[in-house]
Amino acid sequence: MPMLTEGVQYLPEHLDRMTQEALVEDIRGVVEAAPLYVPTMPKSGKPMSVRMTNCGELGWVTDRDGGYRYQAQHPVTGDPWPPIPERLMALWRELADYPHPPQACLVNFYSDSARMGLHQDRDEKEFSAPVLSVSLGDSCLFRVGGTKRSDPTVSVRLSSGDVVVLGREGRLAFHGVDRVCPETSTLLKKGGRINLTLRRVTLP
Secondary structure, three states: OOEEEOOEEEEOOOOOHHHHHHHHHHHHHHHHHOOOEOOEOOOOOOEOOOEEEEEOOOEEEOOOOOOOEEEOEOOOOOOEOOOOOHHHHHHHHHHOOOOOOOOEEEEEEEOOOOOEEEEOOOOOOOOOOOEEEEEEEOEEEEEEOOOOOOOOOEEEEEOOOOEEEEOHHHOOOOEEEEEEEOOOOOOOOOOOEEEEEEEOOOOO
């Protein structure tokens, strides 16, 4: 697998168009059960530019009062998260090189103006499992560096069907989305980008 930085694997065009379309239908079902909502930043309460939801036994959430965390219920509806679709579970079994299943799949929807600043995925207790990221819809400019914010970064344009795996030395790599490239995919009827990230949260 090609490496972007140490431990960060890049698999361009890993999912064919048929699989992408099937995943979009899977995610539509997730969103029906757990609607997209606008998360807010800790302390400041500033809204993030993405809308999000989750599936799996746990979901990643953030708000002004509670901060970054995982919980078993949708923060707006109070309902349990729906299960992770089998297609994503199969992708984890194929690529994760980890013996236990993921517990959370964060669904981020990016409009044309949305972005995600450089950050680490470090709210989990299990860092020996990778974070597996799937891109659907419009392309984006993805930036990734090392485990220090000051480390040099590299950028790549992620297209629909691309997969990135942050594992081993790259599990805590800083990464983010600098911008979305509008009208670069016909997968989503109204445009935009969906990013799916599969995570293991607790120690097995």
